[in-house]
Amino acid sequence: MGFCLFPMLALITRLFPLWALLLSTLALLQPGLFTPGSRYIVPLLTCIMFCMGMTLTWEDFRAVGKRPWPVVLALLLQYSIMPFAAWGISMLLHLSPELMVGMVLVGTTSGGTASNVIAYLAKGNVALSITCTLASTLCATLMLPGLSWLYLHQMVAVNVLSMMQSVAMIVLIPVVFGTGLNSLAGKRLKRVQPLLPLFSVIAIVVIIAIIVAVNATKIQSMGPLLALAIVLHNGTGLLFGYTIPRLLRQDRVTCRTLAIEVGMQNSGLAVALALKHFSAAAALPGALFSVWHNISGSVAAAFWSKQSND
Numbered sequence: 001m002g003f004c005l006f007p008m009l010a011l012i013t014r015l016f017p018l019w020a021l022l023l024s025t026l027a028l029l030q031p032g033l034f035t036p037g038s039r040y041i042v043p044l045l046t047c048i049m050f051c052m053g054m055t056l057t058w059e060d061f062r063a064v065g066k067r068p069w070p071v072v073l074a075l076l077l078q079y080s081i082m083p084f085a086a087w088g089i090s091m092l093l094h095l096s097p098e099l100m101v102g103m104v105l106v107g108t109t110s111g112g113t114a115s116n117v118i119a120y121l122a123k124g125n126v127a128l129s130i131t132c133t134l135a136s137t138l139c140a141t142l143m144l145p146g147l148s149w150l151y152l153h154q155m156v157a158v159n160v161l162s163m164m165q166s167v168a169m170i171v172l173i174p175v176v177f178g179t180g181l182n183s184l185a186g187k188r189l190k191r192v193q194p195l196l197p198l199f200s201v202i203a204i205v206v207i208i209a210i211i212v213a214v215n216a217t218k219i220q221s222m223g224p225l226l227a228l229a230i231v232l233h234n235g236t237g238l239l240f241g242y243t244i245p246r247l248l249r250q251d252r253v254t255c256r257t258l259a260i261e262v263g264m265q266n267s268g269l270a271v272a273l274a275l276k277h278f279s280a281a282a283a284l285p286g287a288l289f290s291v292w293h294n295i296s297g298s299v300a301a302a303f304w305s306k307q308s309n310d
Contacts, residue, residue: 020291031212034206054192089236211287
């Protein structure tokens with residue numbers, strides 16, 4: 001037939017920001033279509049993390065030790081700039097306590113899996129991007145609850161142990177299980193693996209739509225201010241994620257990769273934790289960040305892909 005399925009699936013996956021915008025708009029106009037799905041957010045995110053694991057092998061874990069400095073630098077930037085920026089921007093714009101909680105959760109979470117795709121489009125170092133995402137995801141089990149407590153404990157009660165358990169159940173266990181399965185039976189799963197990014201895109205788009213639907217009224221009243229906060233937060237990560245490695249004499253390809261890794265967060269995890277431990281309103285920054293960081297990442301990738309690597 002001359003019809004190739006996998007390139008079409010790749011195109012659908014790359015158009016993720018468009019699907020997120022369309023479904024979010026529908027959720028805003030017809031929230032009743034999506035609000036019943038709120039109980040499925042955590043299972044959907046767990047499936048996304050399992051899919052991420054299914055793209056990895058134990059060799060990817062060993063790769064962390066082969067080129068440690070850029071990975072360590074990414075982790076330092078990830079867990080210093082993004083939490084502080086989330087807190088500082090929230091204070092500057094006088095966001096409500098619920099929205100500040102959501103912003104900090106976005107800031108303290110790990111790098112987003114979409115960063116690997118964006119790094120590829122930006123002609124970055126994809127292997128480095130995957131390694132950084134993996135390392136920050138594993139570190140999130142401790143860093144996310146600890147940093148959330150540091151920035152939020154004077155405003156809201158933060159149950160660190162409970163959050164650690166949640167991160168382990170939603171992120172660590174599915175990733176490890178998926179990696180183990182892929183390492184043992186990767187050859188038999190090759191036909192399924194091209195479908196995993198598409199499934200992840202569908203799942204995260206549905207999660208975003210559900211959160212937008214649950215908070216439809218609040219979005220209409222405070223949308224512009226929160227949108228500004230998210231744009232500033234994401235922009236801060238991209239800016240410092242590029243300039244600091246550049247000042248440390250990293251090559252341009254590495255700088256692009258780290259900028260994308262720092263600026264793009266696992267906002268789906270922030271959404272799940274906000275719903276489980278705080279409130280629906282606290283999940284709103286994560287949902288909107290999911291839409292915006294893919295748009296800004298795609299724009300940055302289009303720009304960098306035309307630049308010299310020297």
